[in-house]
Structures are given as structure tokens and as C-alpha cells.
Amino acid sequence: MASLTVLPQFCLLLGGLLAFYVLGHAACTLAPKRVGTRILPWVFVGPALAMATIFMVVPGIRTLIASFYNEDGSGFVGLSNYVDLVTIDSYKTILVNTALWVVLVPLIAVVVGLATAALADRLRPSFERGAKSLIFLPMAISFVGAATIWKFVFDYRPSESMQVGLLNGVLVALGRDPVGFLTEASWHLNTLLLIFIMAWVETGFATILLSAALKAVPQETIEAARLDTDSEFQIFMRVSLPQIRGQIIVVATSIIVLVIKTFDVVYTLTGGNFGTDIVANRFYFDLFRYGDQGHASVLVVMLVIVVLPMMILNVRRVRGV
Amino acid sequence: LVLSACSSSTATSAYTAAPPTTAATTSGSSAAAPPTTAATTSGSSAAATPAYIGGTVDILGHPTGAEADDLVASLNTFAGPRGITIKYEGSPDFETDVRTRTAGGNLPDIGIFPQPGLVAAVSSYLTPLSTLTSQAQWTSATWPGLTEMGTVNNVWLAGAMGMSIRGLVYYSKSAFQQAGYAIPTTWDDLIKLSDKIVSDGKHPWCIGIESGSATGWPATNWIKTILSRTAPVSTYDAWVAGTLKNDSPEIRNAFNLFGTILNGKDYVYGGRAAIVSTSYTTAGLPLFTQPPGCYMYYASQYEGGYLTTAGANDLAFFRFPNIAGAPAGAGTYEIIGADLVSRFKTTNPAADAVMQYMLTEDAGTSMMKAGYYVSPFKDFDPSLYPNDVTRQSEGLLAAASTLRYDATDAMPPAVEGAYWTNITSWVNGDESLDACLTAIDAAWKK
Numbered sequence: 001m002a003s004l005t006v007l008p009q010f011c012l013l014l015g016g017l018l019a020f021y022v023l024g025h026a027a028c029t030l031a032p033k034r035v036g037t038r039i040l041p042w043v044f045v046g047p048a049l050a051m052a053t054i055f056m057v058v059p060g061i062r063t064l065i066a067s068f069y070n071e072d073g074s075g076f077v078g079l080s081n082y083v084d085l086v087t088i089d090s091y092k093t094i095l096v097n098t099a100l101w102v103v104l105v106p107l108i109a110v111v112v113g114l115a116t117a118a119l120a121d122r123l124r125p126s127f128e129r130g131a132k133s134l135i136f137l138p139m140a141i142s143f144v145g146a147a148t149i150w151k152f153v154f155d156y157r158p159s160e161s162m163q164v165g166l167l168n169g170v171l172v173a174l175g176r177d178p179v180g181f182l183t184e185a186s187w188h189l190n191t192l193l194l195i196f197i198m199a200w201v202e203t204g205f206a207t208i209l210l211s212a213a214l215k216a217v218p219q220e221t222i223e224a225a226r227l228d229t230d231s232e233f234q235i236f237m238r239v240s241l242p243q244i245r246g247q248i249i250v251v252a253t254s255i256i257v258l259v260i261k262t263f264d265v266v267y268t269l270t271g272g273n274f275g276t277d278i279v280a281n282r283f284y285f286d287l288f289r290y291g292d293q294g295h296a297s298v299l300v301v302m303l304v305i306v307v308l309p310m311m312i313l314n315v316r317r318v319r320g321v
Numbered sequence: 322l323v324l325s326a327c328s329s330s331t332a333t334s335a336y337t338a339a340p341p342t343t344a345a346t347t348s349g350s351s352a353a354a355p356p357t358t359a360a361t362t363s364g365s366s367a368a369a370t371p372a373y374i375g376g377t378v379d380i381l382g383h384p385t386g387a388e389a390d391d392l393v394a395s396l397n398t399f400a401g402p403r404g405i406t407i408k409y410e411g412s413p414d415f416e417t418d419v420r421t422r423t424a425g426g427n428l429p430d431i432g433i434f435p436q437p438g439l440v441a442a443v444s445s446y447l448t449p450l451s452t453l454t455s456q457a458q459w460t461s462a463t464w465p466g467l468t469e470m471g472t473v474n475n476v477w478l479a480g481a482m483g484m485s486i487r488g489l490v491y492y493s494k495s496a497f498q499q500a501g502y503a504i505p506t507t508w509d510d511l512i513k514l515s516d517k518i519v520s521d522g523k524h525p526w527c528i529g530i531e532s533g534s535a536t537g538w539p540a541t542n543w544i545k546t547i548l549s550r551t552a553p554v555s556t557y558d559a560w561v562a563g564t565l566k567n568d569s570p571e572i573r574n575a576f577n578l579f580g581t582i583l584n585g586k587d588y589v590y591g592g593r594a595a596i597v598s599t600s601y602t603t604a605g606l607p608l609f610t611q612p613p614g615c616y617m618y619y620a621s622q623y624e625g626g627y628l629t630t631a632g633a634n635d636l637a638f639f640r641f642p643n644i645a646g647a648p649a650g651a652g653t654y655e656i657i658g659a660d661l662v663s664r665f666k667t668t669n670p671a672a673d674a675v676m677q678y679m680l681t682e683d684a685g686t687s688m689m690k691a692g693y694y695v696s697p698f699k700d701f702d703p704s705l706y707p708n709d710v711t712r713q714s715e716g717l718l719a720a721a722s723t724l725r726y727d728a729t730d731a732m733p734p735a736v737e738g739a740y741w742t743n744i745t746s747w748v749n750g751d752e753s754l755d756a757c758l759t760a761i762d763a764a765w766k767k
Contacts, residue, residue, distance in 0.1 A: 071735070088763075089756065090742070156598045158591025160614055161607070180594025185751050271534040273745045274597070285534075288417040290735035290764075291442060 017047055060304070067297035071290075081298040094277050094299075097191050101198070101262065101278060102306075106255040108199035110248060113206025117214050118236060120207075132211060136204035143201065143264035150197045151269055154181040185275035194265050194276055202258070206251050213247035214240060250317060253310045260307055279303055375404040376671030381422065382433030383415035384660065388693060392433075395687035399678040405671045413533070416734060419443060428665040430672035431679070434479060436730035437470050438737055440661055444473040448664040451477055453673060454680050462682070463697045466724040470731070471661055479661035480680045483694030485623035486714050487656040487727060488546035488641040491605055495635050496613045508550070508644040512581065515588055518616055524590040526582060527615035529604025530597060530748065537741030539601045540579075540748055541729045542621055545656050546641050547575040553650025554723060561728045563736070563765045568758040576747075576754055578644070583748060590615040597749045602627050609635065621658060622714050626693030629708060636710055640717060655721040658730060659697065739764035 024043035028036040070077050085091045116135050120128045138146060155165030159178055163169040168178035182190050217240050225235045241248075263280035266272055272281045279299050287296035378400070384392055389411040400407050410429070412418045416439060419432060423446045432447075434440050440447070450456065456477050460468040463481065471479030497504070500521065505511040515525035530539040548557060552571050559565035560572065582588055589596055590607055591614075601624050607614025609631045618628075619641065628636050643652035664676045678684050682698040689696055692707040695715045703712045718724065729737045743760045746752035752760075 090760070156591075156594050158595045158607075158614065160590070161610075178594075180598055183594055183597045183749055185749070267534060271536050273536050273742060274749055275746075275751055285738065288420055289534075290738045291420060292735060 020047065063297045063300050066293050067301045068294075069297075070294050071292040073293050077294065081294045084295065085298055085302065090277065091282075093275055094279055094282055097188075097276065097278050098260065100188060100191055101195055101259050102256055104192075104195045105198045105202060105259045106252040108196070109202040109206045109255050110210075110252050112199070112203045113251070114210050114248070116203070116207045117211035118240070120211065121214055132207060135207045138201045139204040141201070143198075143262075144268050146197055146201050147265045147268035150193075150200075151182075154193060154269075156180040156183070182270055182276075183274045188275070190270065190274055191276050194269060197265055197269075198259065198262060202255050206255070209247060209251050210244065213244040217243045246317065250314060253314050257307050257310050257314075260303055371402050373404045374671050374674050376669060377406040377408055378431060378669065378672045378675045379429045379667075380407060380409045380431045380433065380675075381415070381419060381429035382409065382411055382431075382660075383413075383435040384433060385411035385413050388688075388691065391687045391691050395684055396675060396679070398687075399684070400671075400675060403671075403674065405675060407675070415439075423665075428667050430665060430667050430669050431676055432663045432665060433482070434661040434663060435658070436734075436737070437473075437479065437661060437726055438730055438732050438734055440471065440479045440663060441473045442734055444476075444478055446665055447478045448666050449476050449478060450480055450664065450676075450680065453664060453677050459680060462699065464699055464718050464724055466726075467659070467697050470659065470726040471663075479663045481659035481697040482662050482679060482685050483688045484657045484659040484697050485621045485626075485694055486717055487542055487621040487658065488549065489620060489622060489625060489638040489714065490641055491608065491618045491620060491625055491628060491632075491636060491638045492616060493608045493613060493632065493635050494637045496608065496616060500616070502616065504639045505642055506639075507642050508578070511642055515582070515585060515617075519585070519587045523613070524587060524615045525585075525617055526589045527604050527607050527618045528583075528589050528596045529599030529601050530745065531600045535741055536597070537743075537745035537748075538729070539604075539620070539624065540596075540744045541740050542656075542727070543579045543582075543619065544572070544575045544744070545728045546619070547578050547644070548572065548728075549654060549656050549725070550641065550644045550652045551575060551578070551647045553648055554654050554725065555650070557654075557725055557728065561725075561731050563732070566758075567761045568755075572758065573754070576758070580754075593749060597745060606631050608632065622695065622711070623658060623693050625710065626691060629692045629710075634708075636708070638710060638714070653722040655717050655724055656727055657718075657724050658727040660694075733765075736761065736764045 021043070024046075025040070028040040028043060030036075031039070066073055067081055068076060068078060085095070113135075116131070120131045123131060141149070152164065153166045154168075155163075156168055156178055157163050157165070159172065163172050163178060165178075165181075167181060172178055181193055184190055221239050221243070222235060225239045229235065261280055262278060263284060266276055266278050266281045267284070270276045272278070272285065279302065283296050283299040283303075286292045286299065380396075382389065382392070389409060393407055393409045396407050396409075399405075415435060419434075419439065420443070422428060423443045428446060432443075450459075450471075456468065459480060464484075467481050467484075468477060471477055471481065492504075500518075502514060502518070503510075505514050518525040528539075530537055532538055545557075548560065548571065551574060556565060556571055560567075565571065583593075583596070591599065601620070605618035605620060605624065605628045608616070608618055608628070625636075625638065662676070662679045664672065682696065682701060685694070685696050685698075685701075686705055688694055689701070689705055689711075690707055692711050695701075695706070695711060695718065701715075703715065706712050706715070729740045732740070739761045743752060743757040747754060747757040
């Protein structure tokens, strides 16, 4: 109902935009040529810029400001929210976990993805397609779906009852006691399992991109290397790999950006309990459950600060600088 | 990032935009209310075809699934003949949704809250119920203490619909009979019985505190019930108000007594891992397996509702026993939870009428049939309850000197959230009791 009532305004906005383009374009063609060609690009890019400012820059600045205020934005608290981030235990856990996620997910995804791509390359075309499709399949599943699937793998039931979880089913069949995989925080076991799920999903992404990159490596360079050595591994490491370095960095940074913003897997499986909390999950709880704008904003600001270098790196690569 | 930044900005702008709209709706609804009241009451007393009202009522509530179906069915008996369409939206993430919708200015007409703490948090968007019905009449018809639970800053904003009593220990009659166990009436007996069950090579307790992103709340119920048996109502009130710290001898004692059960060797079916990963919806089921996985399951009546199918006539409960050596006044009152209904500040005569209906005894009839709840009305017909368990639990209300709302649900949402998370960490052994209590107290300061 609510969405229907704004329909007229929405149409008006679209119509207005269209009129702005048409009239702006007409005005620029009518204007003296030197002035017209200067203004025309701004006419076209203007609405997009305005949108980006209203929906991204302004809220971004508001978030930054909110991070220096208390939970409902009514009182200035200076840096105290930031100090909490490094002094309160539950926030410290988040920082440690986030570091684990950022390092491990890209590492596993790229290494396994690269290995799959390189090995599949040597298969017959039909097998190669099959193998890559299997690896890519998890990409088609939403994170919540993936998390739910793995919940059935990690599920714990008391030893007296039937095991529903696959892993515990195997353990019990081997005569061992079942393990609460998702609740066992020692050695970061549960966090590592959550990381594994994410890597499982993202490996497909890495495989496809790196496979394309490997196929683009000039065959001549590899054939030339074969004259010098018999070791295919050496050829891969010293000839192919250096030539796809750029793509590896792109894949790794894209995954890092994604991982920093991860929410679904943790929310679905542990809700951030048992020492598995991460930034996006806690931010969500702080803002929506606890009504604490200040701490939520600090977490988001931290997120941006960490993501920013990755974004700059990627934009630069796209530009070819 | 964009999304987050966006929502935080809408939140702030909505707060500033709220007062004028609010003023307009209040005056509108209070002016419109008396005629509507007159129309509905005369209509129902005549028992003829009720007057047509029409319109749609947008209800946001925390009940989902079968519970929600019962509720909507119950409301439709009123709304249908009057041409009112009930648009019910059940949300498992009610806490989040109600905040988002109030902050975004997209108010539902009626809200069904699981916690008075949340009612207080969004109280500026709620209509005083005295504009819709007689507060004095409602108060005298319901069990003592219920009006106070829905009152924020001396304004009555929420009425209870279904109540669930805390502090019941469920068991299987046949299992107790076969094993020859007696119902414990004191805490010491309870521990002795637990030890005996362990020495018989079995597990006395089933505990499950998993509840998705709200994991931990069933554990907080233990603390409330134990506190109600070890401290007078004034201590309980001070705890809810935040004047009694969690890091105090009274609360520590409650945690430690709960710890006796948690840490007792072989006390709990499946041990710690089962406690934190078993959903409260299924935790009690091993009572009825053959052989029983456990013999006792502490729960509120609400969780007990999940046992009615498996347990059928075999399901019974005993009151969580009093604890010897407690100061005077301890163990005389009962803790309850309730579905609290509130009317948001929207202009909608149909919603006014439905809200008035929801504050009557009839509205809850279908909900009571399910066995999750007892009625807040003192003269509710007991034959409408589905089983003896529900009828007996009503007896606890009559015996109680007064009722108190579930403590964590009455605390600010931030504190309640801290309670859920930290008690889970403590139960799972990730956090010491000191760290747990300090973290909860820290949430009060915010």
C-alpha cells in the first residue's frame, strides 16, 4: 500500500529527469558550440552525481558525524565510541575475527580456485566444463542458503539421540562423541568453519576468473619454457603465474571487500554468539536491536576505512594506472 | 555501507518529522474515538448484525506460524462481519522491524509486542489506550499488575492479550511413575532428585536456549525465576529498574544456583553443546522419548505449548520450588510474559474498533485454545483451555500475591540484548561470571 501511494511522485521524478535530459540537450545544441560542448557532459552526468551525493556522500558524512555522538545522536561523546572498539572485549573479538576472515577467505578461495583452474585446463573440454561447473555451483546459492546447508553438516545432537549433522553422524559412527562444531570457540574452531563456508562459496568465483586469465596466457611463452624444463609446476609458477598477477590481485581484493561486509553466514548460523561475531553482524545488532547509533556508526566508519584502500587499488587497476 | 548510511539518516530525519504528525493524529483519533466506541458497544450488546465499518487494519506482531493463524482467526470473527480486512504481518525479527518502521514513519495500526521494554522504546509513536477503552474497567477485570506492565510514564499504552507463566517445570507423568520419582517441593529436594536420577544412570534435565539471533533468552528465564524464589518483589523491581546491579549478591546467587544445574555432572541431556545449540521449540521433547532423554524441563508456559502434541495427557508440570533460607516475601509472586497490544498513532477508525476488541476477553479465545497462553482476564472460562496443564497453570496466578513482567523483557532493549549474548557466553563457558555480569551492567550505562 505504502509503495503504491508514492507511485505518482515516482512517475513525476522519472518524467522530470527525462525532461531535464531532453531540454538540457536541446539547450546545449542551440547554444554557441564552444559553450554547448562544455556544458553537455554535465547535463548528462548531473542527475547521477546528484543521486550519488544525496544517497552516498551525505549519508556517509552523517554516519561519520554520528560516530562521535551517543546512542541516539543527542550528545557529543568525542572519541569514546572509538575507544570502546579497542577496549570492550566483545568488540575486540570482532576485530580478531574480522582479521581472520580477511586473510583466510581470499587465501583459500584464490589458492583452491587457481589450482582448480590450472588443473581443469588440462582436462578434456567436456570434463573441464563439468569440473568448473561443480566448483562454480555454490556461487548460485545465496549466503543464507549456503549457511543453512552447512548447518546440517555441523549440526549437534546429544550422543544418546540420532545425529542429524553429517560430520557428527560420521564421528558417532566411528565411536566418537559428537562435537558442537558451531558452539566450540576454542582455537576459533567455529569461526574457522564459518570462514570455510564463505571460501566454499567464493572459490567458484575465483576459479572462473582465474581460468579465463590462464587461458589468455600466450601459448608461445609456455612452449618456449618447455624447451628449458620438464617441470610443468615450474612453468606454472614462473611463466603463467607472473602473467596473471593482475587478475589474482583483482580477485583477491574483490573477495576481501565482500568478506569485510559479510553478514548472512554469521547471522544465520550463530547470530554472532560463541565468539564468532563480525563487524556487519554487530553493526546490525547495535543499530536495530540495541538502538545504538553511535557504536553502529563507528563500526561502519571502520569498515569504510578498511575497504577504501582495496577500492582505490581496484579502481586504479581498471583505469590501467 | 550505502544502505546503512541511508537508514541511519532516515532514522534521524524521521525523529524530527515525528512531532507534528503525532500531534495531528492524536487530536484526530481522540476526537473520533468516542463515537466509534459507542457504535461498537451498542452493536455487540444487541448481538444483531454488527454495523459496517470497512477498511483495512495493518497489524505488526511477533507471533508467527500457527500462533499467528490462531490470532488472525480470532480477530477475523470480529473484523469479518464488520467488513474490516485484517492485514497481519508476523515478524520473527519484531524488535528490528518495529524500530525500522517507526523510525521510517511507516507505522502499522496495531503492534503486538513481546516486551514492555520495546513498548517503552517506541512509546512516542503509541496512542494512550484510555482514549479507546475504560482503563479502570480493564484493570479490575484482569489479574493484578497487568495495567502497570503496559504503562510508560504514567500513560497506559499496552494491554495484555495472552499471558505465559514463567517458572514451570514440565515432566512426564508416566516416566516419573515408572521410575518412582516424587515431585520435589523444595530446591533441596530438586537437587536430591537430580542426583538420584544421575545415579540411576540417566539425565535429570533438558535445557535448550537456542533461538536464532535471540539465542540466550530461555536461560535468562532461569535467573528470573530463581530470583523470584530467593528475593522479595522489591528486589526484583530494583533489578528491572537497573538500580540493583547485576554484579550484586542477589543476582550472583541466582546465577550460581542456575550453575548448580548447568554444571552438575551428567545433569543435562547432551551437556553444554546441547544447551546452546538446541532450540527452545524442541528442547523439551526428550521428556517423552523411550527411554526418556531427561526427566525435567524448566520452561515458561509458552515453551510448554510446544510439548502439548508430544506429551498429550502425559504432560504435567510442577511449580519451580521455593528455596529455603530466602528472605520474607520471596517465592510469593509469579513472573509472566505477555503479548502486549498497542495502538500506533495512525488515523484509522477500523483499527480503533479492532483495538477495542483486542482489549476484550473474547479476542483471546482462539489463542487460548492452543495452550501457549492463559487469559489475562480473571473470569475467563477455564473450559476453553485445551488441557489440564493450562488450567492448572492458571491456579498459580490466583495463588500469587502479585505478578511481575519478565524482567529482561522489561529492561531497555540494549540491556536485554546484552543479557542474551552474555548469558549465552557464560553458559557455553566462553565467559566467566564476572565478565558476564560486568558486560550486562555496562549496557545499562549507555
